[in-house]
Amino acid sequence: MNKNDYKRVFDSMEPDERFEQRLAQNLAKKGRSEAMGRNRRMLLYISASLAVVACAWILLITNLGGSTSNPDPVAPNPPDQTVAEGAVFLPKLELPKETNAAMDMIGLFVYQGRIYTQTSTRIPPEAAQAILGEKVGRTKGNIDEWSSQEEYAKELASSIGEQDIFTVKGYDSDFRLMTYQVEGGQVWSEFYECLNGISVSSGADVFQKLKVMGNEQSVSWESYDSWNESKKQYQEIALDETYQQFLQALYEAEPIEANKLNGIYDKGAESMKFLLITLKDQTQVHVSLHQGGYVRYVPAGVFFKVNDSAFAALWDIMK
Structure with missing residues (x-):
């Protein structure tokens, strides 16, 4: 990094x-x-x-x-x-x-x-x-x-x-x-x-530690502009098949060293969105989604490359 x-x-x-x-x-x-x-x-x-x-x-x-x-x-x-x-x-x-x-x-x-x-x-x-x-x-x-x-x-x-x-x-x-x-x-x-x-061999090596899968109470997303201006304008995402397929793909995703994708932050506001996953114990897990199928959880020094179709299906909902 x-x-x-x-x-x-x-x-x-x-x-x-x-x-x-x-x-x-x-x-x-x-x-x-x-x-x-x-x-x-x-x-x-x-x-x-x-x-x-x-x-x-x-x-x-x-x-x-x-x-x-x-x-x-x-x-x-x-x-x-x-x-x-x-x-x-x-x-x-x-x-x-x-x-x-x-x-x-x-x-x-x-x-x-x-x-x-x-x-x-x-x-x-x-x-x-x-x-x-x-x-x-x-x-x-x-x-x-x-x-x-x-x-x-x-x-x-x-x-x-x-x-x-x-x-x-x-x-x-x-x-x-x-x-x-x-x-x-x-x-x-x-x-x-x-x-x-x-x-880290896959997304599961990080997200299993967070106890995400099967433990969600709600999931919502926020645009870059809302996040950047601290507006917290979240919109709910249904815990349906589209989300479940995305999460499964995230657990299986390939890790990529963060320093190999530095340019990903320079693609403009429309290329980044944020997920807020609230678990049953009320912990709130924040992850960033980047156009092209990349997901990151801070402070882990890796991105995860999610299956294109699973990522695109969820991305298309966040409009």
Whole structure:
């Protein structure tokens, strides 16, 4: 993934209010408080631009090693990673040896040698408690521009401050964890997912983790213009044969490394649409659809090439 691809990934995510507040605070600290008066979309673009630098660092495959001065390092990738023919290996994210101010604007934390990052899946506050699992720890708010490697490579090091981390009922903790807290009677929760250090052979390797198939409550779609302007003008899609054939084709779809399709974002507004799949547990899975049969779920670093006829049948409904 190159810098432009990372910018687009972060543009496609919709940070919550606390994320924006943290961003504004960091900009102010750097003497750029004038940016706080800009509109929300501009704020997200500033976030994305700064995040590019940090993400580029994150994906540098640095060997953190097993230094005794670093008791809980992030485990390195296996030296000889075997990938099946047709599969895509998503490298294990590793924290860099040096960091900067942009790092603490990326929502991530370290747990049991894995790095979990912010995801595009959401859940309404009133539904979050029902899937709240067991507490596994509390993050350290220790990743900032002054951090040393010894500080930020430890277990539960994070860029999200001090927050309690929980498992999520119904989901593998190797894949998804969540934060949950109540402030002033208001619930704040967010999912963090680990979609790195794995081999992806088909769409099923990602969407089975999300528990999509057979678990849908409703499905709706949104145009690029609605998404780009945060209008949230969703239109419902029937859970009929057309949708079911599309989903089956998505599970069987071939993975393609995201950096091989960077130009897909430059084809204009009519070439991109978005699906919002609400599951029975009220989790809301967001995926982007791209003309030509390509589907992507952020933050996975792959596109999936869906069978042409199954994709076209669903695409034609979204008008």
